[in-house]
Amino acid sequence: MDLTALFKLSYGVYVICSKKGDKINGQTANAVMQISSEPPTIAISINKLNLTHEYIKESKVFSIAILAQETPLNFIGTFGFKSGRDIKKFDGVNFKLGTSQAPVLLDHALASIEAKVIKEVDAGTHTIFIGEITDAANLKPGEPMTYAYYHEVKRGTTPKTAATYVKVEQKPIAKGKYQCSVCGYIYDPEKGDPDSGTPAGTAFDDLPATWTCPVCGASKSQFEKLA
Numbered sequence: 001m002d003l004t005a006l007f008k009l010s011y012g013v014y015v016i017c018s019k020k021g022d023k024i025n026g027q028t029a030n031a032v033m034q035i036s037s038e039p040p041t042i043a044i045s046i047n048k049l050n051l052t053h054e055y056i057k058e059s060k061v062f063s064i065a066i067l068a069q070e071t072p073l074n075f076i077g078t079f080g081f082k083s084g085r086d087i088k089k090f091d092g093v094n095f096k097l098g099t100s101q102a103p104v105l106l107d108h109a110l111a112s113i114e115a116k117v118i119k120e121v122d123a124g125t126h127t128i129f130i131g132e133i134t135d136a137a138n139l140k141p142g143e144p145m146t147y148a149y150y151h152e153v154k155r156g157t158t159p160k161t162a163a164t165y166v167k168v169e170q171k172p173i174a175k176g177k178y179q180c181s182v183c184g185y186i187y188d189p190e191k192g193d194p195d196s197g198t199p200a201g202t203a204f205d206d207l208p209a210t211w212t213c214p215v216c217g218a219s220k221s222q223f224e225k226l227a
């Protein structure tokens, strides 16, 4: 069985938000699908370990922000590789409280959808929440980011808690590459790091000490040399 076949499934990249009392949280996700149009319903798959899962269970509401193709990696990383238990994800981020009272992300979002949970399906590590759409809006024109674009062009990585995470055996890699021990991002000197303005051909050792992982924000010292 070759689970990398699953990489050919196509997805978007989204931030799903919810609330619990007056607390708010959000996380990146790609497992979002419309179920029906009459009434309009949508399904999301959320890892039971994630704080957003706890919030949706409690409040029975969630919002979905459909991210634009040009969304920076570190924005996706903040919502995807860090826990709302450790950081305030919404600091410095534009959002509003939607009609459902769930936070609706405005930065880098092409459109927003709000829903109230009408059914929960226990799927082992994840819960599939099926929601009836209660509000939806187009926020700005642009191309939505696809999961393939995130991986192939942005060279983003996938947290282990994602519904679509597939463990890939590490292949031997040319020397000079360093891997983030937090999120798995690989710094390739042949490609540099366009997000921080680091040109192709820059050796890892020549990156400034202040350089951080473009996906998750980990420090340079948290990178490990790949043999």
Ligand code: FE
Pocket (backbone or CB within 6 Å): 180, 181, 182, 183, 184, 185, 213, 214, 215, 216, 217, 218
């Ligand atoms: Fe990282």
